[in-house]
Amino acid sequence: xxxxxLGLEPRVGVVGADVPRQIVLACGAVPARxxxxxxxxxxQESTELLGATxxxxxxxxxxxxxxxxxxxxxxxxxxxxxxxxxxxxxxxxLAERGRVPFPVHFLDAPRGGGDHRRRFVxxxxxxxxxxxxxxxxxxxxxxxxxxxxxxxxxxGAALEAVRGRRREGVLSGTTxxxxxxxxxxxxxxxxxxxxxxxxxxxxxxxxASEPVERDGSAEPAAAGVPVYxxxxxxxxxxxxxxxxxxxAIVVGEDHxxxxxxxxxxxxxxxxxxxxxAVLAARHAARPPAAARSLSSERTDHLLAETERCGxxxxxxxxxxxxxGPVWDLADHRPALAGRNLxxxxxxxxxxxxxxxAAAGILHTLSQNVNRxxxx
Numbered sequence: 001x002x003x004x005x006l007g008l009e010p011r012v013g014v015v016g017a018d019v020p021r022q023i024v025l026a027c028g029a030v031p032a033r034x035x036x037x038x039x040x041x042x043x044q045e046s047t048e049l050l051g052a053t054x055x056x057x058x059x060x061x062x063x064x065x066x067x068x069x070x071x072x073x074x075x076x077x078x079x080x081x082x083x084x085x086x087x088x089x090x091x092x093x094l095a096e097r098g099r100v101p102f103p104v105h106f107l108d109a110p111r112g113g114g115d116h117r118r119r120f121v122x123x124x125x126x127x128x129x130x131x132x133x134x135x136x137x138x139x140x141x142x143x144x145x146x147x148x149x150x151x152x153x154x155x156g157a158a159l160e161a162v163r164g165r166r167r168e169g170v171l172s173g174t175t176x177x178x179x180x181x182x183x184x185x186x187x188x189x190x191x192x193x194x195x196x197x198x199x200x201x202x203x204x205x206x207x208a209s210e211p212v213e214r215d216g217s218a219e220p221a222a223a224g225v226p227v228y229x230x231x232x233x234x235x236x237x238x239x240x241x242x243x244x245x246x247x248a249i250v251v252g253e254d255h256x257x258x259x260x261x262x263x264x265x266x267x268x269x270x271x272x273x274x275x276x277a278v279l280a281a282r283h284a285a286r287p288p289a290a291a292r293s294l295s296s297e298r299t300d301h302l303l304a305e306t307e308r309c310g311x312x313x314x315x316x317x318x319x320x321x322x323x324g325p326v327w328d329l330a331d332h333r334p335a336l337a338g339r340n341l342x343x344x345x346x347x348x349x350x351x352x353x354x355x356x357a358a359a360g361i362l363h364t365l366s367q368n369v370n371r372x373x374x375x
């Protein structure tokens with residue numbers, strides 16, 4: 001394992017999915033994503049400040065205002081959804097009034113190609129580096145960029161191994177999503193240790209360290225209907241756990257807390273400006289996000305990923321006031337039917353309705369438990 005600054009680096013909180021982690025690491029800080037949760041109360045103050053918005057965004061704001069993240073040295077909020085944009089507006093004003101104990105920075109990194117957009121995003125990444133350096137006192141250079149790349153690449157390789165074992169049925173989707181959460185919130189070294197523990201624990205629970213070889217082929221250690229998850233992001237494994245307890249195994253997802261998380265991507269660069277330019281180009285090629293991409297792009301990605309993962313069906317759970325994924329489903333439905341893939345969907349799930357929504361999905365799932373070719 002590549003060592004660096006274990007436990008000594010300041011932590012910079014991240015709301016949203018557009019931060020290039022290598023830049024933050026190269027500037028001497030650990031990016032720590034604040035993901036929120038499926039359940040939990042939201043204070044009246046948070047509700048009134050944020051207004052009508054996605055419940056998970058409200059829980060993110062509530063965590064920050066309750067002091068749960070006061071140890072952070074700074075906070076970056078991405079403009080990757082209207083909900084996160086609202087969180088930024090609230091926190092910017094509160095930071096000016098001394099209501100939060102750290103500086104707040106806005107990262108606006110639109111998706112898509114084109115030279116003008118890439119230059120804009122590259123400049124945004126340079127501003128992110130300046131913000132982080134202002135906290136740490138460390139300027140990114142060729143040495144720190146290379147060190148950050150090595151740390152992040154090692155973490156990316158561990159997550160790629162998790163994805164492979166999940167597709168093979170050796171690891172559950174619940175374990176994979178928990179590994180993603182660790183990678184997003186901890187230093188690369190601590191995340192690697194956590195991921196190793198997660199994989200070892202599940203392997204021991206199943207009583208086998210590798211798939212059993214029979215007739216020259218590997219038999220999965222976990223049996224279940226392979227499903228792919230789309231819709232709203234999953235800030236924790238609440239829904240995955242219920243799905244897998246009912247006979248599914250989540251083999252992939254397109255939301256930014258899972259497979260679409262920007263973790264492990266690194267560049268080789270001699271200067272910060274060069275690194276930001278290359279990362280801006282990489283950002284343009286990331287998987288399409290519901291809040292910022294065309295439904296046709298999302299559908300093409302969904303079909304390619306369900307085929308790659310060997311999914312038998314798709315689960316779509318969409319929270320109330322998270323409208324991007326709702327628009328996508330109009331394109332998803334006929335496309336999936338054309339591939340003979342079933343779709344279990346629950347739309348506009350209210351703030352406290354995740355358990356009921358999961359039950360509705362499980363009803364559809366139960367009809368397809370042993371029917372991989374079910375319509």
